[in-house]
Amino acid sequence: MDASTLSRIGLAGLAVMGQNLALNIAEKGFPISVYNRTTSKVDETLHRAQSEGPFPLTGQYSPRDFVLSIQRPRSIIILVKAGNPVDQTISALTEFMEPGDTIIDGGNEWYQNTERRIQEVGEKGILYLGMGVSGGEEGARHGPSLMPGGSLEAYNNIESVLKSVAAQVDDGPCVTYIGEGGSGNFVKMVHNGIEYGDMQLISEAYDVLKNVGGLSNGELAEIFGEWNRGELESFLIEITSDIFKVKDDLADGDLVDKILDKTGMKGTGKWTVQQAAELSVAAPTIAASLDCRYLSGLKEERESAAEILEKAGLKEEMGSVRSEIDKKRLIDDVRQALYASKICSYAQGMNLLRSKSVEKGWDLNLGELARIWKGGCIIRAVFLDRIKKAYQRNPSLASLVVDPEFAREMVQRQAAWRRVVGLAISAGISTPGMCASLAYFDTYRRARLPANLVQAQRDLFGAHTYERTDRPGAFHTEWTKLARKSNAGVGAFN
Numbered sequence: 001m002d003a004s005t006l007s008r009i010g011l012a013g014l015a016v017m018g019q020n021l022a023l024n025i026a027e028k029g030f031p032i033s034v035y036n037r038t039t040s041k042v043d044e045t046l047h048r049a050q051s052e053g054p055f056p057l058t059g060q061y062s063p064r065d066f067v068l069s070i071q072r073p074r075s076i077i078i079l080v081k082a083g084n085p086v087d088q089t090i091s092a093l094t095e096f097m098e099p100g101d102t103i104i105d106g107g108n109e110w111y112q113n114t115e116r117r118i119q120e121v122g123e124k125g126i127l128y129l130g131m132g133v134s135g136g137e138e139g140a141r142h143g144p145s146l147m148p149g150g151s152l153e154a155y156n157n158i159e160s161v162l163k164s165v166a167a168q169v170d171d172g173p174c175v176t177y178i179g180e181g182g183s184g185n186f187v188k189m190v191h192n193g194i195e196y197g198d199m200q201l202i203s204e205a206y207d208v209l210k211n212v213g214g215l216s217n218g219e220l221a222e223i224f225g226e227w228n229r230g231e232l233e234s235f236l237i238e239i240t241s242d243i244f245k246v247k248d249d250l251a252d253g254d255l256v257d258k259i260l261d262k263t264g265m266k267g268t269g270k271w272t273v274q275q276a277a278e279l280s281v282a283a284p285t286i287a288a289s290l291d292c293r294y295l296s297g298l299k300e301e302r303e304s305a306a307e308i309l310e311k312a313g314l315k316e317e318m319g320s321v322r323s324e325i326d327k328k329r330l331i332d333d334v335r336q337a338l339y340a341s342k343i344c345s346y347a348q349g350m351n352l353l354r355s356k357s358v359e360k361g362w363d364l365n366l367g368e369l370a371r372i373w374k375g376g377c378i379i380r381a382v383f384l385d386r387i388k389k390a391y392q393r394n395p396s397l398a399s400l401v402v403d404p405e406f407a408r409e410m411v412q413r414q415a416a417w418r419r420v421v422g423l424a425i426s427a428g429i430s431t432p433g434m435c436a437s438l439a440y441f442d443t444y445r446r447a448r449l450p451a452n453l454v455q456a457q458r459d460l461f462g463a464h465t466y467e468r469t470d471r472p473g474a475f476h477t478e479w480t481k482l483a484r485k486s487n488a489g490v491g492a493f494n
Helices: 016-027 039-052 063-068 084-094 111-122 136-142 152-165 183-211 217-227 235-243 268-278 284-296 299-311 318-322 327-360 366-372 383-393 404-427 432-445 451-462 479-493
Strands: 009-012 032-035 057-060 075-078 102-105 127-134 145-150
Touching: 009 016, 009 063, 016 032, 016 039, 016 057, 016 136, 016 152, 032 039, 032 063, 039 057, 063 084, 075 084, 075 152, 084 102, 084 111, 102 111, 102 152, 111 127, 111 145, 111 183, 127 136, 127 152, 127 183, 145 152, 145 183, 145 366, 183 217, 183 235, 183 268, 183 284, 183 327, 183 404, 183 432, 217 235, 268 284, 268 327, 284 327, 284 432, 327 366, 327 383, 327 404, 327 432, 366 383, 383 404, 404 432, 451 479
Parallel strands: 009 032, 009 075, 032 057, 075 102, 102 127
Antiparallel strands: 127 145
């Protein structure tokens, strides 16, 4: 091919996300080649490029023609299903690639797979990035949040492209070089874990307002719309308000009430919780959100349990609780409880990122991660700017909970937070995310916990030893022997 006709970049994998990202790149003025094993997807993308543009996008129908249509050093984004399909695509493309070329995997991939692939393609001199892409189909088309990790040289090769196609916020594009290895995929994984927590907390706010407060969907739409103009302003709050406004076009009533209460998942939330456990990082809000998705899948069991427990004498308490509440106060209390719970959830996610960064030597910039999440992505929210500033004030901040500004806000909101959790418990409404966040806050803020008793138990049955508060060293006590001696003494005294 004539060098003047070569594309600046390539993209393989033309499901909706791939098509939309390719069109975004082309719309920003970067000539792009696209390829998909199913040729109809190539034709579909070409048609969209003409109808939505025209944009500088060309379609290719074989791996060889696709690779050779891109200028050197080549940069190729792949957006295919995680796992084996990625390996198969890499194998097909690298047959025609050269040393210095780059592969960018934009899927939700397990970070260790990315690190394996870095090594494998590196043997051929090919560079590799694992890039988290957040924002869904709409974000891919109009500006996502991008989290590329791996080869810095590879990032530098396409930095201008990524900065142009990413979401734009007041302090720059929502993309930054994350770090080495699988850091980009790991950051996206934790982003998704935080997203799990966010969505769970919002669903609990909805549950309390609807079933304890007795609010209609119309009222809920107004309330969430109002919240979206304040401290809770975010994409998820905004779309929640919109959801409550949609009528069912197949039957009477609102569509949200007809949706089966079983939540799907793709695995990144589970990975987040597993990593938190492996790194000994407490992430109870994210874990609670995952557990709730598991429990939601037990629809038939839950329906059966409801019948059995009702026959056993369990009575619904919502009616009696509802008659005693001040609706206006409840709405404000739930707003405060949701905000405080979100701070704890984000704190857990950030602590997990910091712990992994230390383990892997990634040197993650937590403030910069908060900044690139301000636009484009699913968890974008106004208060991410304040998280960014918290880490700018103190890069070694132990937890968002102890940042002076967030600490003050949590203290101000804790009374409302406790009222909501207590009210929900009294009414028999489960709020595991809010409860987990509050328990996390209460545990973290206490200078002394009952862990001394647990450690004594471990020493008694397993000789695990313990430390003392008044002197250094490891100690072991013959607890049972001493207890029996004590009992004998008491018996003799009696």
